[in-house]
Amino acid sequence: xxxxxxxxxxSFPNVAADPMTGELTSLLDINPxxxxxxxxxxxxxxxxxxxxxxxxxxxxxxxxAGWGQPKIVPYGPLxxxxxxxxxxxxxxxxEGMKAYRDTNGKVTLxxxxxxxxxxxxxxxRIALPTFDGEALLELIKALVRLDRHWIPQLPGxxxxxxxxxxxxxxxxxxxxxxxxVGPYYATGxxxxxxxxxxxxxxxxxxxxxxxxxxANYAPGVVPQRAAAKHGYAQNLxxxxxxxxxxxxxxxxxxxxxxxxxxxxxxxxxxxxxMILPGVTRDSVISLAKDHASRRQVLDGLxxxxxxxxxxxxxxxxxxxxxxxxxxxxxxxxxxAIICPVxxxxxxxxxxxxxxxxxxxxxxxxSRVMLEQISGRQFGTIPSDWSVVVAE
Numbered sequence: 001x002x003x004x005x006x007x008x009x010x011s012f013p014n015v016a017a018d019p020m021t022g023e024l025t026s027l028l029d030i031n032p033x034x035x036x037x038x039x040x041x042x043x044x045x046x047x048x049x050x051x052x053x054x055x056x057x058x059x060x061x062x063x064x065a066g067w068g069q070p071k072i073v074p075y076g077p078l079x080x081x082x083x084x085x086x087x088x089x090x091x092x093x094x095e096g097m098k099a100y101r102d103t104n105g106k107v108t109l110x111x112x113x114x115x116x117x118x119x120x121x122x123x124x125r126i127a128l129p130t131f132d133g134e135a136l137l138e139l140i141k142a143l144v145r146l147d148r149h150w151i152p153q154l155p156g157x158x159x160x161x162x163x164x165x166x167x168x169x170x171x172x173x174x175x176x177x178x179x180x181v182g183p184y185y186a187t188g189x190x191x192x193x194x195x196x197x198x199x200x201x202x203x204x205x206x207x208x209x210x211x212x213x214x215a216n217y218a219p220g221v222v223p224q225r226a227a228a229k230h231g232y233a234q235n236l237x238x239x240x241x242x243x244x245x246x247x248x249x250x251x252x253x254x255x256x257x258x259x260x261x262x263x264x265x266x267x268x269x270x271x272x273x274m275i276l277p278g279v280t281r282d283s284v285i286s287l288a289k290d291h292a293s294r295r296q297v298l299d300g301l302x303x304x305x306x307x308x309x310x311x312x313x314x315x316x317x318x319x320x321x322x323x324x325x326x327x328x329x330x331x332x333x334x335x336a337i338i339c340p341v342x343x344x345x346x347x348x349x350x351x352x353x354x355x356x357x358x359x360x361x362x363x364x365x366s367r368v369m370l371e372q373i374s375g376r377q378f379g380t381i382p383s384d385w386s387v388v389v390a391e
Contacts (some may be wrong), residue, residue, distance in 0.1 A: 017351050026089035027066025030130045030135040035142060040074035053150040053178040057143045059136075061129050063170040070139050072146060075177065085169055090215035093122040096183065097279070099144050101390060102379035107148050108386040110138055110364055110377045121277075122211040127168035137387075144389045150180050170286055181335070191342035191353075191361035192331075194236035194248055196314060198347075202237040202247060203274040209246075210273045217250070224249070232345050233333075238273065243314040251331035251339060252281035255312055256365050258325045263304040266365055271308040280332040283385070284369050285309070301369040314346055321351050327384060328363030329353045338362070338370040 001078060040054040056075045060068040085091040095115045101107050116133025123130050200223040203209020220235070227235045234249035246269055247253055257265045266288050269275050288307035290296040320326035329341040340361040343352040355361035362370060375381030 001166050009276070025108045027063075027129075028068075029132045029357065030067045030070065030139070032070065032135050032138040032142075033036065033073065034069045035139060035148070036069060037072045038074065039146075047389040051179060053147040053180075055143060055147055056178070057139055057176040059139070059174040061172040061174065063129075063168075067129070067131060067174075071316070072139075072143055074355065076325060078175070079171070080203075086214075089349070090213070090218075091126055091128065091169060092214040093119065093126065093128065093212055094214060095119045095212060098334060098377070100377045100379070102149075106379065106391050107144060107389040108377075108379065109137075109140075109144070109389055111279050111283065111385045112140070112387055114282060118212060118277060118279075119124075122213055123241070125208060125211045126213060128172055129169075136174070141389045142389075143176055145179065147178055148390050150178050174351055191340040192233040193231070194234050194341055195232035196238055196243070196344050196346035197223055197235040198243065199223070200235075200240055202235075203239070205273055207274070210271065210276055212276060214303045220250070230345060236344055238314060245269060245312045245314065245317070247276065248331040248339075248341070250334035252276065253329070253331055254281075254284065254331045254365075256327035256363065257316065257320055258327050261304065262302075263300055263306060264327060264365065265306050265308055267308045267310055267312055278332060278334075280334060280337060283373050284332055287372050288365075289370060298368050298372060300371075301365065314344075317344070318346070318351055321353065327354060327368060328356070330363070330366040330369075330371075333372065338366050340366055 012102040026365055030221045046050075054075060055072050057070065057072050059070040062068070080087070097109060097112055097115045099107050099109055111135065116137055120130045120133060139241065170390075200219075202220065203216070223235050227233070234251075236248050236253075237246045238244065239246050244256070245253055252268065252275065254266060254268045257267060259265055266284075268281065268285070271277055285307060287296075287298060288305070291301050292306050317326065317329075329344075330375065331339040331341065333339070340355055341353050341362060342355050342361060343353055356363045356367060360367075372381065376383035376385050378384065
């Protein structure tokens, strides 16, 4: 089945192909009705953010039978053979989402269907088994309800068959762990500086930059250290001879320009295979399109407003900063939600990016987007993006 990100589906084929004939055989998919819960007899008192919760969800898979019995068990180590493919070939992916609790105690997940879609897309890219996203979501809800006094994050998914040699796995393990999370930046919500990175490449056309794979993240540690050594908080990943803007650190990137007629243009790089299809990115785009079309007018945004997914070069950003048409720049991601940018170090010079008033540094567009998304996440703005886990 061909899958295009953004289609309204969370169900993917779970089949095996006969190595001789190529004939496809249906395998068992994830079945929430088979869930077994083994409670932690010594639950911990929820500590400050960065610790892990009392329980975890595990679901085994094999190429002969498909998905096995899902279990919620006490959090603990995984038992893996030294020859598992995840350790040798990085056959692993992960997703992260947050649960939110409103003032009445209702717990919700923010757009989890999109995490299920992206997880399936990533799995298919590295020959890991796909699954019924709605079924996995029901199991995640059960885990969240059990540990609802914590805040969940970081699902994971790894190849576990014991064999040396690169190829599709015959075993895999899907697991979900949870952790409370605090502010993304320990120093508070402030604009960040970016280092225009030309010495390293995050992704390349035809590669895996558009998938949430473990192998995409470890190579970014050294460039991040290099950016910090130069005095910047994050990498601005540039691509090609024209230095196209792609992503910032592990976030998607948006730039706001003021056109000649006063229109604010919210621009972001297109999903060309190098850009990760972020949930927060999609949320900003959806809100921006609704405002631009007047389907849902957002207070604080001008009437002359448009959203464009197009290539953006450093030459364009540099010229806009010099002529005053650059309004703001910000990153988007599950952890930080919205992160404003105040400068870019590029080829030995700093490009100053306008920021808004106040310590948060939010500009006219990023401020509205943060208010709108946060409002939906915490239930102060009604939205079908929030999926109820527990009342």
